[in-house]
Amino acid sequence: xxxxxxxxxxxxxxxxxxxxxxxxxxxxxxxxxxxxxxxxxxxxxxxxxxxxxxxxxxxxxxxxxxxxxxxxxxxxxxxxxxxxxxxxxxxxxxxxxxxxxxxxxxxxxxxxxxxxxxxxxxxxxxxxxxxxxxxxxxxxxxxxxxxxxxxxxxxxxxxxxxxxxxxxxxxxxxxxxxxxxxxxxxxxxxxxxxxxxxxxxxxxxxxxxxxxxxxxxxxxxxxxxxxxxxxxxxxxxxxxxxxxxxxxxxxxxxxxxxxxxxxxxxxxxxxxxxxxxxxxxxxxxxxxxxxxxxxxxxxxxxxxxxxxxxxxxxxxxxxxxxxxxxxxxxxxxxxxxxxxxxxxxxxxxxxxxxxxxxxxxxxxxxxxxxxxxxxxxxxxxxxxxxxxxxxxxx
Amino acid sequence: xxxxxxxxxxxxxxxxxxxxxxxxxxxxxxxxxxxxxxxxxxxxxxxxxxxxxxxxxxxxxxxxxxxxxxxxxxxxxxxxxxxxxxxxxxxxxxxxxxxxxxxxxxxxxxxxxxxxxxxxxxxxxxxxxxxxxxxxxxxxxxxxxxxxxxxxxxxxxxxxxxxxxxxxxxxxxxxxxxxxxxxxxxxxxxxxxxxxxxxxxxxxxxxxxxxxxxxxxxxxxxxxxxxxxxxxxxxxxxxxxxxxxxxxxxxxxxxxxxxxxxxxxxxxxxxxxxxxxxxxxxxxxxxxxxxxxxxxxxxxxxxxxxxxxxxxxxxxxxxxxxxxxxxxxxxxxxxxxxxxxxxxxxxxxxxxxxxxxxxxxxxxxxxxxxxxxxxxxxxxxxxxxxxxxx
Numbered sequence: 001x002x003x004x005x006x007x008x009x010x011x012x013x014x015x016x017x018x019x020x021x022x023x024x025x026x027x028x029x030x031x032x033x034x035x036x037x038x039x040x041x042x043x044x045x046x047x048x049x050x051x052x053x054x055x056x057x058x059x060x061x062x063x064x065x066x067x068x069x070x071x072x073x074x075x076x077x078x079x080x081x082x083x084x085x086x087x088x089x090x091x092x093x094x095x096x097x098x099x100x101x102x103x104x105x106x107x108x109x110x111x112x113x114x115x116x117x118x119x120x121x122x123x124x125x126x127x128x129x130x131x132x133x134x135x136x137x138x139x140x141x142x143x144x145x146x147x148x149x150x151x152x153x154x155x156x157x158x159x160x161x162x163x164x165x166x167x168x169x170x171x172x173x174x175x176x177x178x179x180x181x182x183x184x185x186x187x188x189x190x191x192x193x194x195x196x197x198x199x200x201x202x203x204x205x206x207x208x209x210x211x212x213x214x215x216x217x218x219x220x221x222x223x224x225x226x227x228x229x230x231x232x233x234x235x236x237x238x239x240x241x242x243x244x245x246x247x248x249x250x251x252x253x254x255x256x257x258x259x260x261x262x263x264x265x266x267x268x269x270x271x272x273x274x275x276x277x278x279x280x281x282x283x284x285x286x287x288x289x290x291x292x293x294x295x296x297x298x299x300x301x302x303x304x305x306x307x308x309x310x311x312x313x314x315x316x317x318x319x320x321x322x323x324x325x326x327x328x329x330x331x332x333x334x335x336x337x338x339x340x341x342x343x344x345x346x347x348x349x350x351x352x353x354x355x356x357x358x359x360x361x362x363x364x365x366x367x368x369x370x371x372x373x374x375x376x377x378x379x380x381x382x383x384x385x386x387x388x389x390x391x392x393x394x
Numbered sequence: 395x396x397x398x399x400x401x402x403x404x405x406x407x408x409x410x411x412x413x414x415x416x417x418x419x420x421x422x423x424x425x426x427x428x429x430x431x432x433x434x435x436x437x438x439x440x441x442x443x444x445x446x447x448x449x450x451x452x453x454x455x456x457x458x459x460x461x462x463x464x465x466x467x468x469x470x471x472x473x474x475x476x477x478x479x480x481x482x483x484x485x486x487x488x489x490x491x492x493x494x495x496x497x498x499x500x501x502x503x504x505x506x507x508x509x510x511x512x513x514x515x516x517x518x519x520x521x522x523x524x525x526x527x528x529x530x531x532x533x534x535x536x537x538x539x540x541x542x543x544x545x546x547x548x549x550x551x552x553x554x555x556x557x558x559x560x561x562x563x564x565x566x567x568x569x570x571x572x573x574x575x576x577x578x579x580x581x582x583x584x585x586x587x588x589x590x591x592x593x594x595x596x597x598x599x600x601x602x603x604x605x606x607x608x609x610x611x612x613x614x615x616x617x618x619x620x621x622x623x624x625x626x627x628x629x630x631x632x633x634x635x636x637x638x639x640x641x642x643x644x645x646x647x648x649x650x651x652x653x654x655x656x657x658x659x660x661x662x663x664x665x666x667x668x669x670x671x672x673x674x675x676x677x678x679x680x681x682x683x684x685x686x687x688x689x690x691x692x693x694x695x696x697x698x699x700x701x702x703x704x705x706x707x708x709x710x711x712x713x714x715x716x717x718x719x720x721x722x723x724x725x726x727x728x729x730x731x732x733x734x735x736x737x738x739x740x741x742x743x744x745x746x747x748x749x750x751x752x753x754x755x756x757x758x759x760x761x762x763x764x765x766x767x768x769x770x771x772x773x774x775x776x777x778x779x780x781x782x783x784x
Contacts, residue, residue: 043625237428244639251632257679288684292429292645296713297678326683326715 043254047215051259052299054178054217058138058261059300059328062367063109065219067304067334068098069142069181071114078338084347088116096122097345098338101356105135107363112140112181112219112332118172129176140179140219141172143207147185156196159184159203162210169214179217181263182207188238188270189228197242205249212259219302219332221263222246226307226388228270232277235267236285243293257297263332264290265306266316271388279312283319290327300328305336307388310362311379314369321372330370337362340382430644434603438647441525441565442605445649446687446717449756450496454691454723455482456529456568458501465727471736479507484734485727486515488745492522494756499527499568499607499721506562516563527566527607528559530595534572543584546571546591549598556602566605568651568721569595574613575626575658585633593637600647607689607721609651610634614693615780616658624655624672631680645684651721652677653693654703659778670706674714683715690718692725694778700725701754701763708761719759724777726751 058065070078075094076086084090095117098104111132118141121127129139145161159182169180184200186192200222211218222242224235243264250257267285269277277285290301305313313336320329331337340362345355362383368374430438445452457465462481463473471477482504486492498519505528508514516526530552534544546569556567571588573580588610596606610630612623631652638645655672657664677688692700700722707718720726729751734744750766751773757763766773 233428240428240639244636248632248636251629251680291684292682293639294683295679295681296683296715297675326713 043256045213045256047212048256048259050178050215051212051217051256054138055259055261055299057136058110058179058217058302059330060109061328062371063107064330064366064370065110065112065140065302065332066098066104066108066137066337066363067112067181067332068095068117068338069112069114069140070334071142071146072116075114078342079347082342082346090347091116092120093123093347094342094345095120095128097352097355098341098359099128099131101359103360104363105137107360107367108135108137110138110140110179110332112142112179113177114142115172118175118177127176133176138178139176140181141177141216142183143168143172143180143211143216144182144184150196150199153196154190154193156187156190156193157185158196158199162203162206165207165210166214169211169216173215177216179219179261180207180211181219181221183221183223183263185223185225186238186242187225187227188230188234192238192242197245201242201245201249204246205253205255208250208255208260209253212256217259217261218255219261219263220246220250221304223263223304223306224265226265226268226271227390229272229274230270231273231275232267232269232281232285235269236289239264239267239289240292243289247293247295257295258299260298261300261302262294262298263302263304265304266308268308268316271307271390279315279319282316283322286316287320287325290325290329294327296326298327300330302330302332305331305333305387307386308336309386310336310339310383311376312384312386314362314365314374315376317366318369318372318374321370328370331366333366335387337366339385339387340380343382429639429642430597430600430647432601434600435644435647437565437603438600438605438644442647442649443686445496445525445566445605445689446719447496448717448719448759450494451720451722451755451759452497452499452527452689453485453495453726453752454499454568454721455485455504455727456499456501456527457723458529458533459503462501465731466736469731469735475503477736478503480510480736481731481734482507482515483509484741484744485730485748486518486522488748488752491745491749491752492519492524494752495522495524496719497525497527497566497721499529499566500564501529502559505559505564514563520563525565526563527568528564528604529569530555530559530567530599530604531569537584537587540581540584541576541579543574543579543581544572545584545587549591549594552595552598553602556599556604560603564604566607566649567595567599568607568609570609570611570651572611572613573626573630575616575618575622580612580626580630585630586637589630589633589637592634593641593643596638596643596648597641600644605647605649606643607649607651608634608638609691611651611691611693612653614653614656614659614778617660618658619661620655620657620664620668620672623653623657624676627652627655627676628679631676635680635682645682646686648685649687649689650681650685651689651691654690654695654707656695656703659694659780666703666706667710669703670710671712673703674707674710674712674718677716678713681716685716687717687719689721692720692722692777694776695725696776697725697728697751697754697773698766699774699776701751701758702765704755705758705761705763708759717759720755722751722755726755728775728777729773 147157150158208218532548599606729747733747
């Protein structure tokens with residue numbers, strides 16, 4: 001571990017005196033880069049400056065991520081819920097509705113896509129990635145290959161996708177993606193076992209290092225599933241353990257923290273616990289966890305909604321932003337942004353405008369929540385509907 | 395016990411500076427817990443936050459008997475208890491000095507000493523709003539199979555000793571782990587071993603009411619550049635926080651005492667602004683915001699250098715959700731020692747020198763230090779001793 005990087009540092013560095021340029025740690029085959037203002041010399045790769053800029057752009061005040069990276073199978077479930085067949089045309093039509101919403105870029109800084117979507121265009125022939133970039137929304141790409149059973153564990157899963165990840169990432173970068181996402185899960189009812197936690201953390205760290213090496217900002221997502229009847233204190237304990245391990249392995253893999261984003265679950269009681277927690281309680285526990293585990297170098301923390309209702313997810317985020325935090329605390333929501341949109345659209349072209357409006361309503365609500373200025377008055381009943389599905393497979 | 399006004403102040407400060415009060419839940423005994431939640435939790439958090447009060451810092455006066463002997467040798471003073479007591483009295487009773495300090499680290503002997511007039515040193519401190527601290531490690535020993543790397547001893551009986559020290563008035567502790575930079579150093583063994591020792595020490599302290607200062611000193615010896623120091627510092631701190639987390643240490647009730655990130659002692663010097671940038675970045679990458687303050691060691695820098703570097707860090711515009719302050723030994727006492735030279739008639743002069751350094755460092759924590767126009771003898775003298783044994 002230390003050997004090659006030590007040799008490189010000693011060979012490449014000249015002594016730095018104020019005002020002089022220093023040679024950035026060079027990787028073999030990478031383009032030579034001499035940044036005018038040295039941002040990060042220690043552990044810098046050829047994309048480091050760009051990664052830092054991208055991460056900052058996604059973590060901009062009042063904005064968050066729209067997650068629309070449902071696999072074809074999962075997207076099928078969404079379409080099915082409004083009576084539509086799971087065809088490429090329907091998937092394209094749905095994503096087009098979302099991505100061409102006028103003014104979306106005011107509240108959304110990034111959109112996570114599934115591979116199919118990254119290569120799709122509107123019915124007018126405009127590439128989806130261009131629609132996004134025009135609105136200052138960074139295109140992102142889901143790169144993991146899903147969860148499979150973890151042998152030797154207590155019925156737990158691990159996340160696949162490292163094989164060939166470097167070349168896939170490079171291809172995605174060419175197509176216009178600038179950030180990646182990898183979702184692994186941890187289950188509290190199953191332990192979690194030390195094995196499952198270690199595997200989740202190590203997989204994320206490897207993925208993050210490979211992503212950065214190929215120009216993609218990695219979103220680091222160890223989702224601690226809502227399933228279970230445990231109290232919030234137990235969630236805190238598990239979350240602290242998981243994040244401690246994640247950060248340690250990220251460091252061991254020489255990941256540049258200024259160029260990553262996190263996608264944690266909020267710290268809440270289990271879905272089947274007898275007491276629900278108020279937004280203030282969720283905020284209290286979640287911020288405690290973040291303060292104990294997340295170094296300030298990380299620019300943004302984009303929470304997943306994980307089955308909370310649209311309104312809950314917004315209220316909880318708002319409660320977390322009542323005082324300044326050392327990182328941007330925001331959202332990366334899928335169901336919590338799309339639920340009402342789907343129901344409004346129903347697959348009918350005449351409903352597209354109304355559906356887009358409802359997306360803007362949710363996006364704006366979460367934007368206000370990011371700024372700590374959200375008020376729940378006037379939220380629709382649909383928005384308050386819980387979306388927890390036991391044993392949810394993505 | 396800390397006086398109630400000090401307690402009030404520290405609670406207010408802990409609310410102000412950790413914008414957010416962490417949870418100390420009353421949830422009934424789960425077998426495992428995320429971190430220490432016992433009877434001292436509130437006090438640990440308040441005391442750690444108090445030590446990080448902007449404008450204040452720590453005087454490290456915990457030189458062992460052997461080490462203070464070396465200091466005395468340099469000014470021709472006999473290493474006897476009365477002289478050791480006299481020096482410490484000189485420091486603690488300097489008029490106006492204590493207001494610039496939030497803590498003083500003591501050696502065991504000093505914890506039980508008194509002024510010439512018979513007042514216990516811990517009382518002098520308490521009245522001055524200063525928390526007494528205590529060095530609890532028992533020095534370093536070599537790790538077999540390494541190139542002279544060490545681990546720190548002192549865990550045996552530590553709990554009992556902490557209880558005694560708490561009774562005697564101590565409210566924080568300090569344990570110094572040492573690492574060095576070399577072609578193959580620090581080795582993973584040295585990092586793991588020292589991180590683990592620090593974590594065990596830290597949780598034992600917390601269980602017994604003392605805020606642990608976590609000190610993983612990476613020696614400045616060597617010809618490496620600042621990049622190398624940054625890389626090693628980041629690795630070491632990542633390992634330390636992993637170990638602290640694994641051992642369930644309450645981070646809000648700890649302090650970190652790291653080296654600043656600088657070039658090696660034999661390498662070309664760099665500007666204070668560069669040291670500031672590298673040091674703050676290393677902390678941004680490793681230190682969770684839950685830790686209220688960083689109390690830097692001076693590690694051989696001259697008095698003036700240490701103040702100027704600390705000042706630069708506090709002027710730097712960057713994300714710094716912890717206080718950056720000092721825990722200086724040599725860098726607070728050098729000119730004082732020289733001025734005193736063991737003579738009663740020099741006490742006034744010596745105390746003036748001490749007050750000057752206290753003020754300078756207090757300003758440095760606020761980013762308002764302008765540098766010394768007329769440095770007293772010794773202020774710009776490098777205090778680096780190769781392969782320094784504490």
